[in-house]
Amino acid sequence: MKNQYFYEIEKKYNEIKPDIEKRLNEYKEIWKNGTNEDIHAELSFCILTPQSKARNAWKAITNMRNDGVLFTGTSEELTEYLNIVRFKNNKAKYLVLLRQQMTNKDGKIITKDFFESFKTVTERRNWIVENIKGMSWKEAGHFLRNVGFGQEVAILDRHILKNLVRLEVINEIPKTLTKKLYFEIEEKMKKYCKEVGIPMDSFDLLLWYLEAGEIFK
Template sequence: MKSEIKEELNPESVKSEPLSVQDLHELYDPIKDQIEERLAEFQRIWETASDEDLFREMVFCLLTPQSKARICWRAVERLERKCLIASGEPCQVQEELVGVRFNQRKAEYVCLARSMFSHRSLRTTLAGFPSHAAAREWLVANVLGLGYKEASHFLRNIGLGEDLAILDRHILKNLALLGVIDKVPESPTKRRYIEIERQMTAFSSQAGIPMGQLDLLLWYKEAGEIFK
């Protein structure tokens, strides 16, 4: 199963000045410690979190397509306060998704995922894969609402996916500005997603900025903060 919510990408939207590796490092060097600490926090989630904690991060990533991360996290916090992540009906979940686009469909995704992991441990399931990429393939195939971007985001946020690319529109735009890709794809296929991920991995090595840090750096460039 794949996400039915497509990222709205406009190939003509990349109008900014090209970026160089030097430009990146001028942005990266002052905030490197903050980025490393954020990634360490994600790693601690995997080391210490319960299944419920892990599922909360999955809910967040199910909500994020075409919606602002801060708004989605506030919605998750409301759901948690009202005990709706564990037991809410789709209509109850939807009421708390204020400001989240496609909230009816996403509420259904949350409840379907909860039903799936009520019969199996999310932690045990993820720990059973030989690689982060293999875990992502399983998530995309089995959790409705998680495409490659959302599954990569979820795994990174629980400390399992620093080597995976989270190719949202902001990252793709900046990869084009850096010359890593020729243009921003409207809706990347699986093959194109993996190809861009490989190109981003090669660039991160060339630039001397690890993949997980590069993602947060480019997100910071667009949003002005280091979040999730």
């Protein structure tokens, strides 16, 4: 299934492979050595990313955390920090709901402990989509990748889908992504990654680099 476009991006992959692997190791370190609050910040970040720039979303999370409101602020207080992302009012409410879900009876954030209780990445992803307001399959995959569990999950945004079309993995960008269609494309992407010898989490970062010119989150 290798076409001319693949050989073009394979060259870029070989150039930036050390940077991709370094970033993926950093993601794994976040889970290995991070606190409940660190993992909660990563999950909160993925609530902010839809239709917004990743750097702006992370800047908002960092500012809220530095000012002590990410874990304590009302939705109105959080909204003040979200002018740099889209749908700030809804996302502020989602952040508060998430915090309530991830706080135990003693008032402690338990996000990492909670997700450690699941046996598989699939179970974690399903729970996120079914229970966290503002997160779909894409955002759930984004979070799991950012904490080191991206080997088997795809983050199917328009940038990735566009490149999958160019690589002839799929025929067209779907107008809507149902659960069934998301999983079908994910399986095609898994199969393709195995065929070309690039791990799926590495492949995702490669395609993001081609769009954004950097390897971020």
